[in-house]
Amino acid sequence: xxxxxxxxxxxxxxxxxxxxxxxxxxxxxxxxxxxxxxxAHVKMLGKQGILSEEEASQILGGLEALKEKASKGELTFSxxxxxxxxxxxxxxxxxxxxxxxxxHTGRSRNDxxxxxxxxxxxxxxxxxIGLIEQFQTALVEKAEQNVETLAPGYxxxxxxxxxSFGHHLMAYFWMLQRDKERFQEGLxxxxxxxxxxxxxxxxxxxxxxxxxxxxxxxxxxYANSMDAVSDRDFILEFLSSASILMMHMSRLAEEMxxxxxxxxxxxxxxxxxxxxxxxxxxxxxxxxxxxxxxxxGRVYGNLFSLLTVLKGLPLAYNKDMQEDKEGMFDTVHTLxxxxxxxxxxxQTMKVNEGRLEEAVHNDFSNATELAxxxxxKGIPFREAxxxxxxxxxxxxxxxxxxxxxxxxxxxxxxxxxEEDIYQVLSPYEAVKRRKSLGGTGFDQVQLQIETAKSLVx
Numbered sequence: 001x002x003x004x005x006x007x008x009x010x011x012x013x014x015x016x017x018x019x020x021x022x023x024x025x026x027x028x029x030x031x032x033x034x035x036x037x038x039x040a041h042v043k044m045l046g047k048q049g050i051l052s053e054e055e056a057s058q059i060l061g062g063l064e065a066l067k068e069k070a071s072k073g074e075l076t077f078s079x080x081x082x083x084x085x086x087x088x089x090x091x092x093x094x095x096x097x098x099x100x101x102x103x104h105t106g107r108s109r110n111d112x113x114x115x116x117x118x119x120x121x122x123x124x125x126x127x128x129i130g131l132i133e134q135f136q137t138a139l140v141e142k143a144e145q146n147v148e149t150l151a152p153g154y155x156x157x158x159x160x161x162x163x164s165f166g167h168h169l170m171a172y173f174w175m176l177q178r179d180k181e182r183f184q185e186g187l188x189x190x191x192x193x194x195x196x197x198x199x200x201x202x203x204x205x206x207x208x209x210x211x212x213x214x215x216x217x218x219x220x221x222y223a224n225s226m227d228a229v230s231d232r233d234f235i236l237e238f239l240s241s242a243s244i245l246m247m248h249m250s251r252l253a254e255e256m257x258x259x260x261x262x263x264x265x266x267x268x269x270x271x272x273x274x275x276x277x278x279x280x281x282x283x284x285x286x287x288x289x290x291x292x293x294x295x296x297g298r299v300y301g302n303l304f305s306l307l308t309v310l311k312g313l314p315l316a317y318n319k320d321m322q323e324d325k326e327g328m329f330d331t332v333h334t335l336x337x338x339x340x341x342x343x344x345x346x347q348t349m350k351v352n353e354g355r356l357e358e359a360v361h362n363d364f365s366n367a368t369e370l371a372x373x374x375x376x377k378g379i380p381f382r383e384a385x386x387x388x389x390x391x392x393x394x395x396x397x398x399x400x401x402x403x404x405x406x407x408x409x410x411x412x413x414x415x416x417x418e419e420d421i422y423q424v425l426s427p428y429e430a431v432k433r434r435k436s437l438g439g440t441g442f443d444q445v446q447l448q449i450e451t452a453k454s455l456v457x
Contacts, residue, residue: 024079024084026329027083027113032067042056050205085112111196119216122217129184133457139169143448146353147445148166149164149356150428152363163431164431165351179245192218192221192222199316200226230313239299250292265355266352266355274288291341295338303327306328361403365427367402370424391413
């Protein structure tokens with residue numbers, strides 16, 4: 001089959017070479033974006049008088065017919081036509097005759113494919129922002145149910161201080177808020193039209209790029225035709241934002257995996273997001289969380305892959321840039337799946353309040369409370385720190401906790417200690433008293449939640 005661009009060639013490539021060079025296996029995902037871009041282009045050509053009214057109408061009719069066939073899954077694509085653009089142009093010519101070849105007037109596949117990807121990412125990022133907000137809503141709801149649920153807070157994965165479990169969950173809300181803002185900011189670079197830039201130098205036809213952009217819903221056009229066809233920053237920025245989002249989800253996935261283990265037993269994952277073992281009947285594995293943790297690596301890989309592809313490319317378009325799509329598609333699908341899964345996991349997870357309560361009473365995470373108590377009595381904090389450290393060592397040696405020590409023993413350490421120390425050492429009181437802005441105190445957590453609700457549609 002002859003190529004649509006084959007006029008100057010005397011020899012055809014072998015089938016396996018065509019197979020290697022073709023992108024139709026993956027860029028067929030852009031079928032509707034390509035049709036949308038073509039419809040806007042032909043409307044502009046008609047308005048500018050580059051095509052007659054009849055020609056524009058006939059081509060639009062053919063494109064509408066192809067769109068309907070695509071919606072029904074009736075379009076077939078051929079490696080011989082390389083990519084989605086030439087496949088659709090061939091289908092259009094088959095549909096309405098040689099006049100279909102006039103569609104390509106005043107444009108190149110270089111600006112055509114860039115337009116398709118801008119359209120694709122604009123729609124997908126808007127969907128991803130919506131899914132992030134659903135995930136945020138799930139976190140807020142679970143946090144609000146657990147404002148006064150006590151939990152051990154960790155640093156270095158060692159018990160540090162008691163906290164509100166709701167406070168811990170809200171930390172992830174704020175990570176997601178920054179993720180959402182990054183995607184919203186990135187939309188500004190996505191919402192730009194390259195259509196009409198041609199291969200690299202624009203065109204001699206009297207096109208109206210602003211009209212094409214308006215018809216496609218873009219807010220502005222690229223100011224430089226070479227930049228328009230060679231820019232993939234908007235994809236890199238998307239992949240970067242996606243990588244940070246996946247990193248945040250991976251961190252929460254790791255915590256949920258730990259929390260659901262026999263050693264922690266802080267939560268139970270819903271059966272719908274767990275799997276069993278083919279040999280061990282008792283197993284309940286947090287496979288969905290593990291998969292999200294694992295898929296984070298492939299999203300990182302997609303970012304580094306495209307950075308590497310682009311790093312040495314001269315202007316303007318190069319065939320290397322065909323490698324920009326598979327990673328983009330894969331990342332979009334991975335993000336959408338991961339966000340939906342995570343929203344469901346958080347909504348359905350059961351919080352084991354009794355186990356969390358037990359955990360904060362059987363550790364030394366209230367040691368800072370005793371040190372702060374001594375400091376409030378006028379003892380320099382460093383001295384107070386040493387006093388409490390020695391008391392903790394005594395407890396470890398005698399297999400007890402600070403609240404188990406009799407008042408006489410505590411007074412041996414410092415005569416500043418009074419009967420009220422046992423209230424100070426209460427994990428509930430320790431959490432409640434942390435009223436500094438952004439702290440884990442119950443009132444502060446509730447304030448976070450109210451603020452968060454106003455940020456989610």
